[in-house]
Amino acid sequence: MAAGTIYTYPENWRAFKAQIAAQYSGARVKIASTPPAFTFGQTNRTPAFINNFPLGKVPAYQGDDGFCLFESNAIAHYLSNDALRGATPQAAAQVLQWVSFADSEIIPPASTWVFPTLGIMQFNKQYKYPEELTLTFKSCNLITGMFQRLDKLRKNAFASVILFGTNNDSSISGIWVFRGQELAFTLSEDWQIDYESYDWRKLDPDSDECKTMVKEYFAWEGEFKHVGKSFNQGKIFK
Numbered sequence: 001m002a003a004g005t006i007y008t009y010p011e012n013w014r015a016f017k018a019q020i021a022a023q024y025s026g027a028r029v030k031i032a033s034t035p036p037a038f039t040f041g042q043t044n045r046t047p048a049f050i051n052n053f054p055l056g057k058v059p060a061y062q063g064d065d066g067f068c069l070f071e072s073n074a075i076a077h078y079l080s081n082d083a084l085r086g087a088t089p090q091a092a093a094q095v096l097q098w099v100s101f102a103d104s105e106i107i108p109p110a111s112t113w114v115f116p117t118l119g120i121m122q123f124n125k126q127y128k129y130p131e132e133l134t135l136t137f138k139s140c141n142l143i144t145g146m147f148q149r150l151d152k153l154r155k156n157a158f159a160s161v162i163l164f165g166t167n168n169d170s171s172i173s174g175i176w177v178f179r180g181q182e183l184a185f186t187l188s189e190d191w192q193i194d195y196e197s198y199d200w201r202k203l204d205p206d207s208d209e210c211k212t213m214v215k216e217y218f219a220w221e222g223e224f225k226h227v228g229k230s231f232n233q234g235k236i237f238k
Helices: 011-023 047-052 072-081 089-117 135-147 152-158 208-219
Strands: 005-006 027-031 060-064 068-070 123-125 157-166 169-178 198-201 231-237
Touching: 005 011, 011 027, 011 072, 011 089, 027 152, 047 060, 060 072, 068 072, 135 152, 135 157, 135 169, 135 231, 157 208
Parallel strands: 005 027
Antiparallel strands: 005 060, 060 068, 123 169, 123 198, 157 169, 157 231
16 A cells, blocks of 8 residues: 655645545555645755656655655556546546546636635736737747746646737737735746736736636637737636
């Protein structure tokens, strides 16, 4: 039976998946989420941690036997038993099917409404340097490039970012969801990528404005009255 330690920050819902699997299977796991055992943004950037988990992501699992895993679904799978994993190839495939379905179809829309009740707020951004927004495909590359450079933030944020307008008359804006009440970018040097190119504004989740913007930005359709330009294309960060 598996036994080891899960490294994470407090109340990380992705780590809950592994913890639930361990409770059902009887796997013995310890949770390292607070100092001195683990400090998010510090411990996961040390050479010792990076040696075991090259991307520095959490949750991360280290077995008492030295076996290491990152990615929450992989950890949950490892800590499960046959009843949870699927005792036959068909059952195992169905488990994978529904895990994938939840990640792609349930979590993004559910987080739109659930995260605000957990204290996770939305932020709206506008690009500061319109002279850089020329051809729309180049403007779209600005979004893609930022997402790629922020790969280490994926476990801690969700965003829908939209390019509006046409060639030489476009703008970028979007809604980001973070854990906590402030911008996440300043919490780690790895996350301080391109964010200063945008203006950020905290939205009030109880306001009609916020509800309308969340609906429009997550559906990629609507009037977008605050923008004044037509929808061109959108990108999802998750």
